[in-house]
Amino acid sequence: MDALLAALRAAAEPSRLRLLALVAQAPFCVHELTDILGQSQPRLSRHLRLLVEAGLLSRSREGANVWFALAEGPGADLAREILARLPPDAPLLQADRRQAARVLAERARNASECFRRQGAAWDESSELGLSSAVMEDTLLALLPEGNLGRMLDIGTGTGRLLERLAPRISFGLGIDASREMLALARARLADAACHHCRVQLADMYRLPQADANFDLVVLQMVLHYAEEPAAVLREAARVLRPEGWLVVVDLAPHDRVDIAAKLAHRWQGFAETRMTALLRAAGLAIAARREIAAPLPSSPLPVSPLSVSFWAARPAAALVT
Missing domain, CATH: 3.40.50.150 (Vaccinia Virus protein VP39)
Structure with missing residues (x-):
């Protein structure tokens, strides 16, 4: 019961609800979230820390970037239950979705350019x-x-196999030692709306x-x-x-x-x-x-x-x- 109450308290704040709604679409790093929400990094970092501590979000470092995604297991289930009760046509959430789409499109363009330059070797x-x-x-x-x-x-490389198997899995994690590959994979999975799949830098x-x-x-x-x-x-x-x-x-x-x-x-x-x-x-x-x-x-x-x-x-x- 304590864990449930802590999670509910963490989510019971407008900015943190907006963060949950955004990260449910795709993993984002801190600077992308500050861009989308227009809030300072220190303030946003505090909100993210509380959501991670409550078990609603997961946090992983990749070089200079820190990425946030819905936590696995009960945390993700609870987050989705909370988000299901939000009105989808709320103006603030709609504005967030538009900004998120812009950020994801920019991420995809950067990944495509990176693949154009080096993809043949991969x-x-x-x-x-x-x-x-x-x-x-x-x-x-x-x-x-x-x-x-x-x-x-x-x-996982470009994440192609995760995308192909996405309809048949409940959760997918791809790991790779290449940040360039992970950028390609994130763009691919976001474009394919594989919300239950994520990638991570790992050995x-x-x-x-x-x-x-x-x-x-x-x-x-x-x-x-x-x-x-x-x-x-x-x-x-x-x-x-x-x-x-x-x-x-x-x-x-x-x-x-x-x-x-x-x-x-x-x-x-x-x-x-x-x-x-x-x-x-x-x-x-x-x-x-x-x-x-x-x-x-x-x-x-x-x-x-x-x-x-x-x-x-x-x-x-x-x-x-």
């Missing part, structure tokens, strides 16, 4: 001749039908999440960059729920040294035996597997084909019948 699937849509379809075919629950996308070796917190964890084209794949898989398994699914998507073994050097791959693919051993060491067992071949690039020189392997694994205890 589009690994295209570089490898792989279709993102085909890869996503193959990944989905490995998973059960219906709602997939809470999803963690490790190495895949030290995930900022509690144990057994996700129903689905995905590592898509990430593990070949890892110095210690076993450590990454152990950490992914740590945040996976007992009945959850871990999906690893990565290259099969190949001899394309040109690709590995150009894209800074640490590993030239993973053999079935090696991946089985890595997953077993993390307490997981393979439940399903697929493989797709990439089309051969046009080249005057002979090149070896590339294949992508998909492994759907679960905690070993979940597969015991």
Whole structure:
């Protein structure tokens, strides 16, 4: 009861209600919120601190920026219940929404310009001749039908996979070590109105999440960059729920040294035996597997084909019948 009363008291102020309504649309950083509401940063920071302390908002630092989003779990549920009682046609809320749309449009323009300058270097699937849509379809075919629950996308990149799976998850979190990638992902998710998805700067070796917190964890084209794949898989398994699914998507073994050097791959693919051993060491067992071949690039020189392997694994205890 104390937590509920604290949350209600925190929300019972006009500026804080406006902040809740804004952050329910998309995560915002402090300078964006000051721009939208036209209030000083010290005043706004105090309101935000009270909402975080009451469990209604979450706070995460990313370089010089501090981002705010609806808290997970009961805090988000309570915030949405409160917001559902606000009149949508209230002039102040309508003005806030217009200002928020302007800020989000500016964010999207900045992200598009950033992608225009550097995006080709980030589009690994295209570089490898792989279709993102085909890869996503193959990944989905490995998973059960219906709602997939809470999803963690490790190495989310531009957030494409979160957007694709958004209709089938209750909550999505994408992490990446690149602020540029996260800017692209935020713009993508905001444009697609994926309000239940967010992204965060984080290290895949030290995930900022509690144990057994996700129903689905995905590592898509990430593990070949890892110095210690076993450590990454152990950490992914740590945040996976007992009945959850871990999906690893990565290259099969190949001899394309040109690709590995150009894209800074640490590993030239993973053999079935090696991946089985890595997953077993993390307490997981393979439940399903697929493989797709990439089309051969046009080249005057002979090149070896590339294949992508998909492994759907679960905690070993979940597969015991």
